[in-house]
Amino acid sequence: MAKAPADGDRAVRVRMAPSPTGPLHIGTARTSLYNYLFARHLGGTYVLRVEDTDAARGSDEFERDIIDNLHWLGINWDEGPQVAGGEDIGPYGPYRQSQRLELYAAEAERLLASGQAFGCYCTPEELEAMRREQEARKEPPHYNGRCRSLTDAERDAFLSEGRRAAIRFRVPDETVVFDDLIRGRVEIAAEALGGDRVIVRSDGSPLYHFVVVVDDAAMHITHVIRGEDHLSNTPLHVLLFRALGHEVPVFAHIPLILNPDRSKMSKRRSQTAISAYREDGYLPEAMVNFLAFLGWSPGTEEEIFTLDELANRFEIEHVHKAGAVFDKDRLDYLNGVYIRSLTDEQLAVRLRRFVSDALDDRGLVAVIPLIKERMVRLADARELVAFLIETDAEVADRYGPDELVPAKADAAGTAAALARARDEIADLAPDDFSTGELEARCRRAAEAIGWKAGDFFKPIRIGITGRSVSPPLFGSMELLGKDRCLARLDAALAKLATVVAA
Numbered sequence: 001m002a003k004a005p006a007d008g009d010r011a012v013r014v015r016m017a018p019s020p021t022g023p024l025h026i027g028t029a030r031t032s033l034y035n036y037l038f039a040r041h042l043g044g045t046y047v048l049r050v051e052d053t054d055a056a057r058g059s060d061e062f063e064r065d066i067i068d069n070l071h072w073l074g075i076n077w078d079e080g081p082q083v084a085g086g087e088d089i090g091p092y093g094p095y096r097q098s099q100r101l102e103l104y105a106a107e108a109e110r111l112l113a114s115g116q117a118f119g120c121y122c123t124p125e126e127l128e129a130m131r132r133e134q135e136a137r138k139e140p141p142h143y144n145g146r147c148r149s150l151t152d153a154e155r156d157a158f159l160s161e162g163r164r165a166a167i168r169f170r171v172p173d174e175t176v177v178f179d180d181l182i183r184g185r186v187e188i189a190a191e192a193l194g195g196d197r198v199i200v201r202s203d204g205s206p207l208y209h210f211v212v213v214v215d216d217a218a219m220h221i222t223h224v225i226r227g228e229d230h231l232s233n234t235p236l237h238v239l240l241f242r243a244l245g246h247e248v249p250v251f252a253h254i255p256l257i258l259n260p261d262r263s264k265m266s267k268r269r270s271q272t273a274i275s276a277y278r279e280d281g282y283l284p285e286a287m288v289n290f291l292a293f294l295g296w297s298p299g300t301e302e303e304i305f306t307l308d309e310l311a312n313r314f315e316i317e318h319v320h321k322a323g324a325v326f327d328k329d330r331l332d333y334l335n336g337v338y339i340r341s342l343t344d345e346q347l348a349v350r351l352r353r354f355v356s357d358a359l360d361d362r363g364l365v366a367v368i369p370l371i372k373e374r375m376v377r378l379a380d381a382r383e384l385v386a387f388l389i390e391t392d393a394e395v396a397d398r399y400g401p402d403e404l405v406p407a408k409a410d411a412a413g414t415a416a417a418l419a420r421a422r423d424e425i426a427d428l429a430p431d432d433f434s435t436g437e438l439e440a441r442c443r444r445a446a447e448a449i450g451w452k453a454g455d456f457f458k459p460i461r462i463g464i465t466g467r468s469v470s471p472p473l474f475g476s477m478e479l480l481g482k483d484r485c486l487a488r489l490d491a492a493l494a495k496l497a498t499v500v501a502a
């Protein structure tokens with residue numbers, strides 16, 4: 001089994017190589033994190049390379065989403081573009097593949113010159129016919145070697161027909177063996193690659209398998225840490241490294257992320273864009289902690305780690321082979337832990353963009369003790385503080401008279417109980433209008449009329465907040481203030497009166 005490098009080995013250089021064909025995906029974020037942790041753990045260099053050769057599918061908007069959200073997670077890199085559309089930093093740039101096309105062309109020429117690649121003049125129609133014949137013979141699809149050894153005359157004939165050559169890499173007939181830091185020794189027969197592979201299309205555009213190898217070599221990448229979905233590509237990459245005369249990097253293929261039913265996580269089944277979690281109010285610290293555990297564990301019961309602590313502890317050999325199940329409940333749990341670890345002031349800063357400015361900063365800090373325990377995501381605060389922002393009329397519009405009535409009571413009885421509560425509250429001197437006093441009075445009043453506290457509180461809660469589930473009732477009342485509480489209770493009593501009279 002390959003060993004992770006020790007001090008004194010060749011300086012570690014790793015890269016993340018996202019394709020900007022979609023927003024930052026959970027899987028890419030996790031791969032990026034593992035590369036980051038690996039580099040930081042070993043004092044190595046971390047490179048961002050934007051794999052944007054697929055101009056049809058790629059976009060600047062996705063590059064921005066990927067870079068912004070990696071920064072949001074706290075993942076930073078030493079080389080490559082630091083901001084979307086920005087200048088590159090580092091000695092091996094440019095770091096966008098769309099700007100490296102000359103290098104790919106030169107490297108392809110090298111393979112042609114050494115005979116390790118050849119021009120292939122087959123048209124798409126001919127290749128399709130070949131594929132169908134193989135299918136009919138129940139053979140796995142493979143390139144049949146038709147242009148492997150063309151004579152000059154045959155080549156000239158194709159050219160005069162106006163055909164243009166794609167470049168195919170001559171795949172040797174051997175079993176490719178490499179040591180993977182996570183999976184151990186991997187042996188795959190090159191036959192599985194389906195024959196000689198196109199590395200440059202006939203329009204001159206190079207393919208992923210080729211450019212990834214050219215760039216990993218040119219950027220002196222020592223360790224390729226990427227998703228297990230690339231494992232079957234790795235034999236081809238190993239052969240290309242060798243053909244180009246480069247040292248083969250060490251590979252580490254990290255397990256797939258799975259849905260709870262163990263199917264591969266997909267955006268149809270789960271939310272996969274990091275930006276969506278950010279919008280919902282997951283804290284980056286919780287997200288990072290969660291992602292780190294998708295396929296790795298420290299081998300202890302500890303579960304809360306900062307990014308620095310993770311970098312300290314992360315050992316690539318402790319990454320699991322088995323797929324990592326995406327457990328949303330665990331993410332919610334971690335987010336709650338991180339939310340509650342913040343001071344009220346710190347939390348107010350994080351909450352600011354989730355809560356309307358109609359609640360000013362002081363009001364926001366004041367309500368936090370009431371809602372902190374109840375929030376799973378920062379966006380939950382919006383609903384939890386709404387009763388403070390809504391007008392009395394808006395609160396009243398949220399419920400009908402029947403909702404005020406507890407299961408075992410009727411409208412008239414509820415009206416009497418609520419009137420009693422209103423009187424108790426009205427009776428309080430402004431200085432006594434506190435959570436403790438409000439609760440004590442309401443509990444005594446409930447007892448005096450023989451109501452269970454929960455039943456007695458129900459119409460008060462709905463009248464005050466417009467909701468049957470709310471932050472702690474008496475704390476909410478204290479924040480709202482006496483006048484607004486009385487106005488809201490009067491509105492509730494007026495609603496009840498319409499059904500009592502009827």
Ligand code: GLU
Binds near residue numbers: 016018230
């Ligand atoms: N651009 C490739 C991807 O996003 C990179 C794969 C690799 O790390 O080699 O899947």
